[in-house]
Every structure is written in structure tokens, then in C-alpha cells.
Amino acid sequence: MLYVVLGIVLITLFLLAYFCIGSAGRSTVLITGPCDAGKTSLLIMLAHKKNAMTFTSLIPNVEDYELRMKNLRKLKIVDVPGLEKLRFECINKQKANTGQDTAEYLFDLMTNATLARSRVPFLILCNKNDLPDAKDAVSIEQMLETELTTLCRTKANALAGLDGHKELRVPLVKKSGEKFLFAECKHHCVTFATCSVTSTDISPVRLWLERL
Structure with missing residues (x-):
């Protein structure tokens, strides 16, 4: 099973989980989101229980995570680089600050047909809540709902993939x-x-x- 933790710069981290096929497969958790959201720091804290200086990741980082309440079952946690999102944010900081780019990123994940069929659960983690201008989870949830509602309307005719197969996306x-x-x-x-x-x-x- 695949799970997702989604990270947004100064706002949120997305965790995504997807179940692997086959009895030998382990559940995998993806930590994804824009650059500087704290994805690698979260991975290190989960796996090694310590803070560490991190740098922008160019390749995925992978660690094992041992569950305490489920007979020491292990998860594979993957930190997915957010460099491409950083480039986008540098180009359009105003849009990034409103959360529009974050909502678009989440929209792409949540309308993915493969993830939808697998009923992949998400954890939207509002990281860096110790900062003076940090928003709480309720405010972020409401902001994302507003942005996703707009995207549902503007992209209603674009849910089909480039090859025209509508099953690639779900509303x-x-x-x-x-x-x-x-x-x-x-x-x-x-x-x-x-x-x-x-x-x-x-x-x-x-x-x-x-709880996964």
C-alpha cells in the first residue's frame, strides 16, 4: 500500500501511502511537496529521532520505519525531491503565497486514477507551525478547499489525459x-x-x- 505525506513550503507536508503488490511487498509512504517544506528533516526525524542539517534533495531518500504497535512491521518511507516546485515558486511567488500552486499539486495527486482506485490515504501536515505567521490546520484546510473548488471548475474539461483517455483522471x-x-x-x-x-x-x- 502506498501512503502520502504532502509538504507545502511553510504550510504543509503531504504523506501518501501505496500498498505494494505481493505478500513480500512492504507498505510505502511518500513524503512529497515543494522544496524547503521540511521533507528530508521529517524523514530523518522519523527514522533516526534526531535533527540534521539538510540540503535540497536531487534524488529520493529512502529509510525504513518500524511500527511499534503492529508487531514491529516496517514501512518504507521515501522523501520525494521538490526541486521542480521550487523553480515554479521562484517564478511566481505571489501565486505560491496564496496556496494556489499547492492546491494544483494536490489536485494532480487526488485526481490521479491509479491513486483513486487504490483509495490512497493522505496526511496533510502543516509543518513549521512554530513560525509567527504560521496558519493552523483548519485555516489551511479551508484555504485548500477553496482553491480546489476553483480548480474543479476551471479544469473540468481538462480531466482527460493528453491522449484523450478520461479514465486517467477522476473528478x-x-x-x-x-x-x-x-x-x-x-x-x-x-x-x-x-x-x-x-x-x-x-x-x-x-x-x-x-493507524495505516
């Missing part, structure tokens, strides 16, 4: 014009949490992992 709302709500998302179970990786308090992440 987030039943009817055109409806407001998107995470609580009503039928393809993914989405959880919101806050933390500060630098303070070493990532208990919401560990709890979410134990």
Missing part, C-alpha cells in the same frame, strides 16, 4: 459547480495535522503511521 466533485470538501472526498481519506519538525515533536505523524 473530485459529483456535479460541476459543487464546492469541494475534504470530508466528502470519496476516493481518499485525508487527515490534517500540525507539527514542527525542528522541535522534534512529530507525534501526529507517528500516530498516523501506526
Whole structure:
């Protein structure tokens, strides 16, 4: 099974999980999102319980994570680089600051037909909540719902892939014009949490992992 932790610069980390095929496969958790969201720091904290100086990742980082409440079952956690998102944000900082780019990134993940069929759960982690201008999870959830509602309307005719196969994407709302709500998302179970990786308090992440 694949799971996703999604990270947004100064806002959120996305965790995504996907179940591997076959009895020998281990569940995999992806930590993804824009650059500087704290993805690698979170990975190191989960695997080694310590802070470490990190740099922009060019290739995925992989660590094993041992669950405490499930007979020491192990997860494979993958930190997916966010360099491409950084380039985009440097070009359009105003758009990035409003959360539009974050919503577009999340929209691409949540409308992916393969992820939808697998009912992949998401943890949207509001990292760096120790900063003075940090938003709480409720505010971020509402902001993303507003942005995703707009994307559902503007991209309604673009859900089909470039080759015209509509099964490549799934709609987030039943009817055109409806407001998107995470609580009503039928393809993914989405959880919101806050933390500060630098303070070493990532208990919401560990709890979410134990519940997978």
C-alpha cells in the first residue's frame, strides 16, 4: 500500500501511502511537496529521532520505519525531491503565497486514477507551525478547499489525459459547480495535522503511521 505525506513550503507536508503488490511487498509512504517544506528533516526525524542539517534533495531518500504497535512491521518511507516546485515558486511567488500552486499539486495527486482506485490515504501536515505567521490546520484546510473548488471548475474539461483517455483522471466533485470538501472526498481519506519538525515533536505523524 502506498501512503502520502504532502509538504507545502511553510504550510504543509503531504504523506501518501501505496500498498505494494505481493505478500513480500512492504507498505510505502511518500513524503512529497515543494522544496524547503521540511521533507528530508521529517524523514530523518522519523527514522533516526534526531535533527540534521539538510540540503535540497536531487534524488529520493529512502529509510525504513518500524511500527511499534503492529508487531514491529516496517514501512518504507521515501522523501520525494521538490526541486521542480521550487523553480515554479521562484517564478511566481505571489501565486505560491496564496496556496494556489499547492492546491494544483494536490489536485494532480487526488485526481490521479491509479491513486483513486487504490483509495490512497493522505496526511496533510502543516509543518513549521512554530513560525509567527504560521496558519493552523483548519485555516489551511479551508484555504485548500477553496482553491480546489476553483480548480474543479476551471479544469473540468481538462480531466482527460493528453491522449484523450478520461479514465486517467477522476473528478473530485459529483456535479460541476459543487464546492469541494475534504470530508466528502470519496476516493481518499485525508487527515490534517500540525507539527514542527525542528522541535522534534512529530507525534501526529507517528500516530498516523501506526493507524495505516
